[in-house]
């Protein structure tokens with residue numbers, strides 16, 4: 512019996528076909544999208560998108576070097592300072608993908624590439640949509656991410672809220688822009704969930720500890736809830752919760 516590339520059993524093929532099919536499967540395995548990182552990192556953005564796109568992927572565990580101390584020392588784990596990993600990304604940061612030999616870092620670039628490669632409703636259907644997807648992804652990276660991360664880090668540090676308050680003030684100026692954009696269809700581009708929503712939602716979620724921001728921007732609050740209610744997110748968020756902190 513022969514298992515074809517879809518996993519179906521074909522009892523009619525010869526033994527020769529079996530060899531060929533196994534070789535094909537091996538090639539597929541070698542070329543399968545590899546995402547280096549962990550759920551508890553920006554690699555989550557890429558894992559979520561791959562899941563939404565229905566693209567088979569493999570996670571290659573690489574953890575942030577600063578998290579090594581929390582691990583049992585006898586568990587060998589590739590980390591962001593491992594020479595083997597730094598050959599892939601000299602910047603020493605996850606995520607990095609290997610997509611059939613294309614090595615790419617920068618989580619948002621990875622998502623824009625994967626959406627463009629695989630197409631479908633998550634990607635831009637026109638040049639204009641593609642432009643808006645780029646616009647929102649860059650907006651979130653340059654206008655939101657640093658302040659949102661500061662809110663998150665401060666909330667976890669459980670210390671003096673000074674820097675977090677400054678970060679929250681920055682976001683208080685920016686969130687209305689997003690709120691207004693979402694007030695129409697509830698999505699950022701093309702009236703549907705796209706890679707723009709995924710990229711921006713993954714950045715905006717860092718600011719969740721500043722709940723007042725969301726209460727004052729109800730369209731943002733409803734949109735983030737809708738993004739995170741998606742089955743792919745839910746499934747992966749549960750896996751993230753199982754990963755050691």
Ligand SMILES: N[C@@H](CCC(=O)N[C@@H](CS)C(=O)NCC(=O)O)C(=O)O
Pocket residue numbers: 551552553554575576577591592603604605606616617618619
């Ligand atoms: N701009 C980069 C930032 C990547 C980044 O900062 N990654 C963190 C984990 S989320 C990291 O690898 N830090 C390395 C370390 O702390 O050792 C991206 O979006 O991919």
